[in-house]
Amino acid sequence: MSDNKQKELKNYIEQYLKKEDGDSYLIAVLHKAQELYGFLSRETMEFVAQEMNIPTSTIWGVATFYHYFNLKPRGKYIISVCMGTACYVKGAAEIMGALKEELGIKEGETTKDMLFTLQEARCLGACGLAPLIMINGKIHGDLTPKKIAELIKEYRNKG
Numbered sequence: 001m002s003d004n005k006q007k008e009l010k011n012y013i014e015q016y017l018k019k020e021d022g023d024s025y026l027i028a029v030l031h032k033a034q035e036l037y038g039f040l041s042r043e044t045m046e047f048v049a050q051e052m053n054i055p056t057s058t059i060w061g062v063a064t065f066y067h068y069f070n071l072k073p074r075g076k077y078i079i080s081v082c083m084g085t086a087c088y089v090k091g092a093a094e095i096m097g098a099l100k101e102e103l104g105i106k107e108g109e110t111t112k113d114m115l116f117t118l119q120e121a122r123c124l125g126a127c128g129l130a131p132l133i134m135i136n137g138k139i140h141g142d143l144t145p146k147k148i149a150e151l152i153k154e155y156r157n158k159g
Contacts, residue, residue, distance in 0.1 A: 005036045006047065013051045026054065026062055030069060039070040075110045075117040077155050079135050084123030086130040091144075095131045096120070098145035102152045115156065 012032045016025035029052065033044050040063050049056040063069045081087075081096045096118075100106060103116050110117040124134050129141025140151060 009033055009036055009044075009047070010051060013048065017052065026052065026059070027066070030059070030063060034069060039073050041071075073110060073114065075115050076159075077115055077135050078117050078119065079133055080119050080121040080124065081107075081133050082121050082124040082126075082131065084121075084127065084130075086127035087124075087132060090130040092131045094145055095133065095143050095148060098148040099133070099152070102149055115159075116152075 009029075009032060013029055016029065019025070026048075029048055030040060033048060034040055037044055045059040045063060046056055048054070049059045063071060079099060081092060081099065083092050083096075087095075096107070099118055103111055103118060105111055105116070105118055107118055107120055121134065124132060124139065126132055126139050126141060129139065131143050132139055132141035133143065134140070135151075135155065143151075
């Protein structure tokens with residue numbers, strides 16, 4: 001853990017511990033920790049546990065219960081492949097396959113260069129653009145496997 005980030009997290013925790021029910025702010029503290037580090041490492045969770053005087057098992061329980069928290073480092077670009085009905089019918093499985101091949105990873109993994117993390121989404125709510133993916137909140141629709149290769153190349157060039 002970097003000293004500056006650790007100091008910032010410690011100061012953030014101290015704000016909440018001054019309140020009467022400081023331990024009820026655990027989720028807010030974990031959000032801050034993930035914002036600072038990109039994910040919740042064992043070291044980070046142990047630090048939070050120590051600073052908040054909460055058992056590490058409680059921190060782990062909260063971090064694994066909520067889908068929002070990441071326990072592994074994630075790439076710069078998070079790719080969510082929509083697997084909703086409209087996307088699935090229009091070829092989402094082929095899009096996922098093209099991404100796996102192009103990136104050399106499986107669903108739930110991150111590329112070695114830490115650029116891309118690949119995940120599945122149930123529905124991204126843009127059915128008229130099916131099949132589609134979302135990269136860091138930006139929708140890319142009407143996709144084909146060929147367009148996937150071009151799109152990944154574009155993001156790789158951004159770095």
